[in-house]
Amino acid sequence: xxxxxxxxxxxxxxxxxxxxxxxxxxxxxxxVTMPARGPEPQPRGAIIRGNRPIDQQEAAxxxxxxxxxxxxxxxxxxxxxxxxxxQKEIIEEWxxxxxxxSDIKTHTLTHLDTYLEQFEKNAIANGVKVHWAKDAAEHNSxxxxxxxxxxxxxxxxxxxxxxxxxxxxxxxxxxxxxxxETDLGExxxxxxxxxxxxxxxxxxxxxxxxxxxVFAKTLGSDPNNxxxxxxxxxxxxxxxxLILKADAGMTGCNFAVAETGSVVVCTNEGNAxxxxxxxxxHIVSMGIEKIIPNLNSLAVFVRMLSRSAxxxxxxxxxxxxxxxxxxxxxHIVIVDNGRTDRLxxxxxxxxxxxxxxxxxxxxxxxxxxxxxxxYGATYAGPIGLIIDPTFNRHKYSTLPFSSTMNGSCTxxxxxxxxxxEQIADWRQVLAENHEIPAFKKSMMKAAGALLASPKLYRASxxxxxxxxxxxxxxxxYNKLNTWTRGREMPHVPKETFHxxxxxxxxxxxxxx
Amino acid sequence: xRVGLFVPxxxxxxxxxxxxxxxxxxxxxxxxxEYPFDQTCCGQPMTNTGCxxxxxxxxxxxxxxxxxxxxxxxxxxxxxxxxRNNFDAVxxxxxxxxxxxxxxxxxxxxxxxxxxDGFPWAEFPHKVALHNNCNALRGxxxxxxxxxxxxxxxxxxxxxxxxxxxxxxxITRPDECCGFGGTFSVFEEAxxxxxxxxxxxxxxxxxxxxxxxxDSSCMMHQExxxxxxxxxxxxxxxxxxxxxxxx
Numbered sequence: 087x088x089x090x091x092x093x094x095x096x097x098x099x100x101x102x103x104x105x106x107x108x109x110x111x112x113x114x115x116x117x118v119t120m121p122a123r124g125p126e127p128q129p130r131g132a133i134i135r136g137n138r139p140i141d142q143q144e145a146a147x148x149x150x151x152x153x154x155x156x157x158x159x160x161x162x163x164x165x166x167x168x169x170x171x172x173q174k175e176i177i178e179e180w181x182x183x184x185x186x187x188s189d190i191k192t193h194t195l196t197h198l199d200t201y202l203e204q205f206e207k208n209a210i211a212n213g214v215k216v217h218w219a220k221d222a223a224e225h226n227s228x229x230x231x232x233x234x235x236x237x238x239x240x241x242x243x244x245x246x247x248x249x250x251x252x253x254x255x256x257x258x259x260x261x262x263x264x265x266x267e268t269d270l271g272e273x274x275x276x277x278x279x280x281x282x283x284x285x286x287x288x289x290x291x292x293x294x295x296x297x298x299x300v301f302a303k304t305l306g307s308d309p310n311n312x313x314x315x316x317x318x319x320x321x322x323x324x325x326x327x328l329i330l331k332a333d334a335g336m337t338g339c340n341f342a343v344a345e346t347g348s349v350v351v352c353t354n355e356g357n358a359x360x361x362x363x364x365x366x367x368h369i370v371s372m373g374i375e376k377i378i379p380n381l382n383s384l385a386v387f388v389r390m391l392s393r394s395a396x397x398x399x400x401x402x403x404x405x406x407x408x409x410x411x412x413x414x415x416x417h418i419v420i421v422d423n424g425r426t427d428r429l430x431x432x433x434x435x436x437x438x439x440x441x442x443x444x445x446x447x448x449x450x451x452x453x454x455x456x457x458x459x460x461y462g463a464t465y466a467g468p469i470g471l472i473i474d475p476t477f478n479r480h481k482y483s484t485l486p487f488s489s490t491m492n493g494s495c496t497x498x499x500x501x502x503x504x505x506x507e508q509i510a511d512w513r514q515v516l517a518e519n520h521e522i523p524a525f526k527k528s529m530m531k532a533a534g535a536l537l538a539s540p541k542l543y544r545a546s547x548x549x550x551x552x553x554x555x556x557x558x559x560x561x562x563y564n565k566l567n568t569w570t571r572g573r574e575m576p577h578v579p580k581e582t583f584h585x586x587x588x589x590x591x592x593x594x595x596x597x598x
Numbered sequence: 599x600r601v602g603l604f605v606p607x608x609x610x611x612x613x614x615x616x617x618x619x620x621x622x623x624x625x626x627x628x629x630x631x632e633y634p635f636d637q638t639c640c641g642q643p644m645t646n647t648g649c650x651x652x653x654x655x656x657x658x659x660x661x662x663x664x665x666x667x668x669x670x671x672x673x674x675x676x677x678x679x680x681x682r683n684n685f686d687a688v689x690x691x692x693x694x695x696x697x698x699x700x701x702x703x704x705x706x707x708x709x710x711x712x713x714x715d716g717f718p719w720a721e722f723p724h725k726v727a728l729h730n731n732c733n734a735l736r737g738x739x740x741x742x743x744x745x746x747x748x749x750x751x752x753x754x755x756x757x758x759x760x761x762x763x764x765x766x767x768x769i770t771r772p773d774e775c776c777g778f779g780g781t782f783s784v785f786e787e788a789x790x791x792x793x794x795x796x797x798x799x800x801x802x803x804x805x806x807x808x809x810x811x812x813d814s815s816c817m818m819h820q821e822x823x824x825x826x827x828x829x830x831x832x833x834x835x836x837x838x839x840x841x842x843x844x845x
Contacts, residue, residue, distance in 0.1 A: 143785075146788060150789070171745070175747060180747040181746065451775050452789055455789055487647075487786065488786060488789070490778070490779030490793075492732035492736065493733075494773065494774075494775065506736075510648075512648075514648045517649050518650075522647070526785070530647050530652045533644060533652070534641075534644050534651075534653055534655060535655070537643075537659075540635070540659070568784055568787035569822070571787055572788065572791025574823075574825035575822065576822060582611055582614055583617035583618065584605070584610055584635075586617075587617075588635075591633075595632055595633060
């Protein structure tokens with residue numbers, strides 16, 4: 087995968103600091119008012135150093151040092167959360183639907199073999215060619231082989247997190263296939279050689295001015311024009327011919343319906359239909375956990391997905407692909423890539439219920455303030471914290487600590503994954519497997535020993551007359567001394583409660 | 599009714615007045631309150647960091663200190679949430695089960711166990727914004743949550759509503775975590791401080807003179823952030839307001 091290259095910070099090139107952009111018309115998607123001094127450079131994602139643990143905090147710090155990006159990102163995602171809240175109030179049976187969706191996923195994930203085989207049988211009967219891939223490499227080589235057999239040199243595709251997981255674009259580049267993303271946000275990210283920062287809104291961390299810069303470099307548009315209509319038109323003019331001339335099309339899959347053998351893709355831009363229907367070859371990339379039993383259960387998820395994701399009742403397009411059009415070919419590649427292993431993890435298997443709505447990201451106060459690319463992984467935000475370590479326990483060992491475990495993610499999850507509890511469980515697994523920094527571990531050992539001994543504990547407390555500038559080690563670890571970077575120290579009172587009680591009530595509490 | 603008073607470590611060290619107010623308040627309602635002298639902490643800092651084994655001895659000490667009380671009450675939802683919902687480094691003996699089932703956060707104890715109907719001694723003629731600790735909210739359910747479709751309720755609001763002169767004001771993101779997060783506040787300092795500053799600004803914008811909460815930990819962090827930003831907001835624990843403290 088190209089995470090390693092793509093997420094590396096790059097110096098924003100081609101910036102001009104010669105005054106405000108020419109056109110400041112606020113169209114749909116417009117965000118913050120432009121400052122007079124020129125656009126704020128886009129903060130880039132986590133620095134990837136081979137297999138070393140991601141320093142999410144370092145990338146988050148850079149994101150928070152860019153006030154316009156931070157304000158836009160936080161507000162935009164908070165708006166989505168509020169719209170989602172609004173939708174939930176309209177649906178009287180909302181909480182029942184969440185439970186039902188969760189139960190359907192439990193049922194399906196515990197009968198995966200049955201439903202996958204049923205799906206395969208029905209898909210084949212519909213005229214679809216079905217392939218099975220055990221991992222990313224196999225997925226990529228199966229697709230490359232299908233394309234080679236059709237002599238296809240260019241591929242248009244709609245957004246798919248699975249293909250991100252598989253490092254698909256990079257693999258296709260090696261195979262000599264030109265890939266064009268048809269989702270606007272994903273296209274922006276492709277042109278900027280950057281991963282999607284969010285599962286639903288992949289370029290949400292970018293300001294209009296960032297997009298103007300990317301398009302100026304890659305499409306030759308006016309770098310000083312960040313009007314959204316202008317930018318959209320530029321992209322359309324450039325990409326539409328590529329789409330019309332493409333040899334093959336690819337989509338992801340939101341839901342695979344076992345009883346019909348059909349796949350369902352939800353988009354707001356209609357680009358899945360464009361990807362599927364423009365050429366004579368449609369390849370579907372599908373994770374094994376996308377399977378659901380029947381159309382009745384699909385109805386439950388369709389009601390939840392867009393409401394949870396964007397706070398809209400439904401996506402503009404809910405496209406059902408049942409089989410190839412006349413004279414065309416349709417292939418479905420069913421991919422495992424670590425999913426059956428995850429299914430075997432007692433505390434973490436329910437993360438496979440995820441329908442990739444991104445509601446947990448929108449509500450997460452840490453995500454909103456640090457940007458999706460700060461996680462340095464395919465999946466960012468709360469759901470990423472519990473999925474990423476299943477891909478690489480060492481590299482993503484730090485991520486479960488990038489959370490306050492406040493639980494809002496669990497509450498908005500449409501399939502009721504206990505995300506914040508799994509974050510806590512991951513911390514335990516990582517600590518027990520020596521995947522937390524040694525200083526943290528020894529600090530906790532020392533704290534544990536101290537707190538288990540009333541005598542040692544009392545002796546460690548700051549005395550009123552001396553250590554006023556020092557907080558007790560067990561609360562705020564002096565060695566790190568990070569508390570005062572963004573906060574003032576609490577006032578230290580003359581005596582502790584313990585001392586007050588002893589003085590006024592006596593050891594037995596009887597003195598008054 | 600014999601009540602064991604648990605005074606969490608940061609309350610003991612930084613906010614002894616919160617322990618005092620809690621003690622006096624419980625006594626006003628006729629509870630026989632004792633403060634076991636050998637108490638330290640509930641074990642949450644270690645568990646919060648994934649180090650369950652390291653919190654085992656602390657949890658055992660906690661149980662030894664509190665197993666003989668009818669109820670254990672603490673002015674902290676976060677610690678109580680740990681004891682009730684995450685206290686699993688120790689073997690689950692009958693004593694442990696008793697402690698876990700009978701440990702209450704002060705607000706829910708007043709609301710659900712004592713079922714108090716007034717604080718005639720209390721008067722607080724100020725604009726107050728309420729902060730619910732995330733563990734108290736989503737772990738102990740002291741109020742309805744904005745993410746869920748459920749009937750609206752709030753135990754702390756019910757209690758504050760009984761205080762003469764007190765005017766509650768709303769902030770724009772009531773359920774948003776303030777970023778304290780226990781060891782998160784130290785290990786992920788930048789995000790933590792930023793979240794706290796955003797929370798402090800939201801509170802200040804609401805026109806609140808005071809912020810109150812049943813958790814001192816969140817407020818210690820928020821107060822530090824507010825001071826850094828030069829905001830005038832003052833922070834006071836809910837036990838102090840309910841106990842009739844005049845400011």
